Amino acid sequence: MTLCDIGNSSVDILEDEKLSKVTISDFDFANQSKTVYYISVNSALSEKLSTLNNWINLEQYIDRTCYYESMGIDRIVALQSINDGVIVDAGSAITVDIVDYGNFEGGFISAGLKAMRETYVNISPNLDYSFNFELALDKMPKNSPDALTYGFLGLLVKEIARYEKPIILTGGDALVLQPLFKNALVDELLIFKGMKQIITKAKLC
Template sequence: MNLAIDIGNTLAKLAIIDGGQVVDFLKTEQIDTAYIEKLLKANPGIDAAVIVSSRDTDEELERFLEQRMKRFLRFDQNVPVPIVNRYATPGTLGADRLAAAVGANTIYPNSDILIVDFGTAITIDVVSGGEFLGGNITPGAAIRFKALHHFTKKLPLCSLNDNPTELFGNTSVSAIECGVVNGIVYEIEGYIRDLQRKYSDLRIIFTGGDSNFFAKRLKNTIFATYDLVAYGLNRILEYNAE
């Protein structure tokens, strides 16, 4: 079994993968050697690990994994991947975005794919025919809510909720909630519309913490998965062992 670790800006996400399939998925705000030690004791079949981090490198954690695993890989822009990277500045590309692109191409090999990752930031990326073409980065929902609260004197701090979103709000809270949610929905719908004009058989994948929330609010046929990066990391780990 393989362990894929994605350390994001807010949470660390860990996937246990057996035979190419995610069999367990965990999230934690705090990840350290004690946490991993407990995980490995509960899953003694794990003998390989791959890690990607949006934060500073945790050298102690990586040394621990190197010592405990038969195979260990820290994924960054210097690691070979099984797709072509067309990003003009590969050194500035977030490794998690590239891992998600590999994961998307693993699910839909050599297809035209739109990947929307609803995290702290929302990334909108395109893979076509086994090539990562690039994408855009925009503030995620939490950032938008916090910005409205921080940069104004009277607007309250709001957040996503599961109540149906109307077209317009009739209170300050509902106006903010509708404004942020509908703004993101219309934004993504615009990308889908324009890309479907270019790619007749466009595949759409939503991932990230808020992916299910927004998948329910868009009309298109969407594959939503919380572990796209994990699938990509696992494929990269296996690719570098071939």
């Protein structure tokens, strides 16, 4: 089975349980002969794929009424895979979504690591520091790398800790962020688990 999670800048592919990533420009979607199940937040690419018979957009099999209209399909699909917890999907954006025993409680969106690093540097060359992923959150920062990390990741981690729910980290930066989250589980295949659940539920194969 081939599954694709199409983002704005790259595509995550799970083929025969092997995970790979390609940039959008290198993504050779027209030469796929097998059936591919996909989700996409990239509307330009979705439009092209809709003309190809072997590309099945899983979005059509999802009941969106539990979620809000403009919510990214990737967030919705990841939520299918858990019953209770917080999903932190750290990619070009960091999305945080809460499920309370089957009910979607809401969520929020922060910028991704790469985007925030660039944002700080663009504000001022004085803010050109790498983030400190070992930051102690129980005291206020007294140096520049910690001050930047706290103002972005510190606030995020402290907010999520207050939910007192299991935390699942996914997305390209999940492992990088893990040291900041106590007892968080990293699951890079979370979105594909959600996709498989949708396929099973819709009896597609």
